[in-house]
Amino acid sequence: MTPTIGVFDSGFGGLTVLRALVARLPHAQFAFLGDTARLPYGSKSRRTIARYAAESAQFLVHKQGAEFLVIACNTASALALDAIQAAVPVPVLGVIEPGAEAARAASRTGDVLVIATDATVQSHAYAAACRALGLRALEKACPLLVPLVEEGWTSLPDYSAAVAVPDAAQAAPAPPQVAVTSEVVRIYLAELTADAAALVLGCTHYPLLRPLLEAAVPPGMRVIDSAEAAAETAARLFGQLASERPPFEKDSEQDPSAPNHGKIRCFATDSVEKFERLGSRFLGRSVGTVELVDLGG
Amino acid sequence: MTPTIGVFDSGFGGLTVLRALVARLPHAQFAFLGDTARLPYGSKSRRTIARYAAESAQFLVHKQGAEFLVIACNTASALALDAIQAAVPVPVLGVIEPGAEAARAASRTGDVLVIATDATVQSHAYAAACRALGLRALEKACPLLVPLVEEGWTSLPDYSAAVAVPDAAQAAPAPPQVAVTSEVVRIYLAELTADAAALVLGCTHYPLLRPLLEAAVPPGMRVIDSAEAAAETAARLFGQLASERPPFEKDSEQDPSAPNHGKIRCFATDSVEKFERLGSRFLGRSVGTVELVDLGG
Numbered sequence: 001m002t003p004t005i006g007v008f009d010s011g012f013g014g015l016t017v018l019r020a021l022v023a024r025l026p027h028a029q030f031a032f033l034g035d036t037a038r039l040p041y042g043s044k045s046r047r048t049i050a051r052y053a054a055e056s057a058q059f060l061v062h063k064q065g066a067e068f069l070v071i072a073c074n075t076a077s078a079l080a081l082d083a084i085q086a087a088v089p090v091p092v093l094g095v096i097e098p099g100a101e102a103a104r105a106a107s108r109t110g111d112v113l114v115i116a117t118d119a120t121v122q123s124h125a126y127a128a129a130c131r132a133l134g135l136r137a138l139e140k141a142c143p144l145l146v147p148l149v150e151e152g153w154t155s156l157p158d159y160s161a162a163v164a165v166p167d168a169a170q171a172a173p174a175p176p177q178v179a180v181t182s183e184v185v186r187i188y189l190a191e192l193t194a195d196a197a198a199l200v201l202g203c204t205h206y207p208l209l210r211p212l213l214e215a216a217v218p219p220g221m222r223v224i225d226s227a228e229a230a231a232e233t234a235a236r237l238f239g240q241l242a243s244e245r246p247p248f249e250k251d252s253e254q255d256p257s258a259p260n261h262g263k264i265r266c267f268a269t270d271s272v273e274k275f276e277r278l279g280s281r282f283l284g285r286s287v288g289t290v291e292l293v294d295l296g297g
Numbered sequence: 298m299t300p301t302i303g304v305f306d307s308g309f310g311g312l313t314v315l316r317a318l319v320a321r322l323p324h325a326q327f328a329f330l331g332d333t334a335r336l337p338y339g340s341k342s343r344r345t346i347a348r349y350a351a352e353s354a355q356f357l358v359h360k361q362g363a364e365f366l367v368i369a370c371n372t373a374s375a376l377a378l379d380a381i382q383a384a385v386p387v388p389v390l391g392v393i394e395p396g397a398e399a400a401r402a403a404s405r406t407g408d409v410l411v412i413a414t415d416a417t418v419q420s421h422a423y424a425a426a427c428r429a430l431g432l433r434a435l436e437k438a439c440p441l442l443v444p445l446v447e448e449g450w451t452s453l454p455d456y457s458a459a460v461a462v463p464d465a466a467q468a469a470p471a472p473p474q475v476a477v478t479s480e481v482v483r484i485y486l487a488e489l490t491a492d493a494a495a496l497v498l499g500c501t502h503y504p505l506l507r508p509l510l511e512a513a514v515p516p517g518m519r520v521i522d523s524a525e526a527a528a529e530t531a532a533r534l535f536g537q538l539a540s541e542r543p544p545f546e547k548d549s550e551q552d553p554s555a556p557n558h559g560k561i562r563c564f565a566t567d568s569v570e571k572f573e574r575l576g577s578r579f580l581g582r583s584v585g586t587v588e589l590v591d592l593g594g
Contacts, residue, residue, distance in 0.1 A: 036341075144444050
């Protein structure tokens with residue numbers, strides 16, 4: 001039987017991680033939960049986030065049969081990875097360590113910039129993960145970028161396009177909405193003056209801004225997507241763990257848009273309509289029917 | 298004994314309503330609750346918002362002895378006023394009707410523009426309240442304005458300055474952060490082409506943008522602050538109800554900054570530190586020590 005991978009986020013930004021996972025594990029089954037009734041985690045305390053995240057993880061493991069869990073949420077990875085690992089009996093992978101590892105591979109100088117939400121920055125989880133790898137991280141909270149992405153003021157209609165044509169932002173004059181987002185990015189990055197070789201996107205919403213960010217960073221600075229990095233690590237790890245089950249392994253001949261790819265079921269704790277409407281921008285295809293679940297609280 | 302007025306918001310934006318109340322009822326006692334563990338209400342369903350708001354109202358009435366309740370939150374007023382009134386045995390006033398009434402006084406044409414959060418607009422509560430008064434309302438969701446205010450990208454350091462010197466925005470060249478907010482305001486208002494005489498601020502964060510909004514609206518269009526309108530109505534209503542208690546009535550000789558003004562106690566369900574740090578911008582003075590409360594969930 002094909003194993004189920006549980007993917008968890010406080011909202012639907014983590015669909016960028018799911019999208020990257022599907023591309024690498026096209027035959028796996030996926031159950032995605034967005035805890036939309038209690039988002040955003042970014043403005044809440046560690047204690048509260050840990051409780052919410054543990055309840056969400058238990059839903060994916062005990063109710064959906066997930067055998068592996070990817071925490072596709074930087075805030076929950078930063079503040080609650082231990083609590084989640086203690087709450088469920090399956091392997092759990094966050095996005096912080098994979099992001100830091102990808103930064104090490106890209107950074108020649110040892111200096112890394114990290115942009116993220118307030119809560120992720122205040123946790124200094126990226127700084128700790130980078131330090132463990134011998135890197136120095138300069139972290140910067142960018143609270144306006146998530147609402148700008150959710151408002152759709154990006155240069156590209158969805159994450160799929162952001163991945164496929166990173167130079168499309170320069171192709172046509174930007175509408176005023178995109179010019180606002182470019183200016184916000186410029187203001188935030190202007191406060192990061194370190195001589196770094198890599199900029200880590202420490203929030204799962206940020207991949208939709210990748211073209212704008214690549215246009216704004218100095219020449220030679222690499223933009224590292226934690227969503228891609230986490231999916232890469234997850235595919236390797238889960239591939240090892242499930243090596244007895246051939247259909248689970250990556251099939252490079254498989255077209256992810258073909259109808260026989262792995263099944264995705266999406267769950268949300270509230271605002272199912274908004275999830276269905278905006279989720280496709282992050283997943284790069286329709287999220288289908290989103291099922292409402294009640295975790296209490 | 299001086300009566301206690303309970304003031305409730307999902308966050309701390311409602312402190313603009315509390316500030317306007319304190320100016321009109323300087324001797325009253327106030328208990329303010331921000332349900333910060335569960336904000337923002339704006340992205341949640343009516344059922345969830347009603348439950349959260351009723352629990353919050355019950356805390357203010359049963360635990361803090363509030364004899365009157367002001368719902369200083371447009372989303373909760375729009376979606377949960379009935380549920381709150383059913384949950385507590387004291388008079389409850391929302392911000393929607395007072396805002397609509399102030400718009401009627403200001404609008405010669407009968408057309409009114411309303412800017413608010415997504416949830417408030419989708420509820421069409423302002424449209425209904427305006428229709429009941431013979432007005433036509435054109436509603437527009439402006440999801441970026443709350444995060445811009447919380448990021449501090451406003452022309453003025455706090456609400457106090459916004460009220461005192463509405464022309465200060467033009468006094469000096471705007472820093473790039475304020476220019477971004479001005480451009481966002483311009484983009485949002487450009488989509489509102491109705492020949493209206495009044496623009497209603499249907500979110501308690503928006504008073505901090507009042508100078509930018511007044512600079513952006515066409516000449517002759519009045520900007521109506523629901524926070525001020527609700528405080529005006531509350532002072533009149535509560536003054537009548539408490540007319541047997543002279544210290545409760547407005548004393549125009551009283552300096553609200555004097556040490557013997559009415560006592561304010563602030564409570565929050567999470568993120569007390571952020572409340573204390575940002576709340577003063579909205580209240581126009583220090584919020585003091587914010588007490589953490591657990592409403593469950």
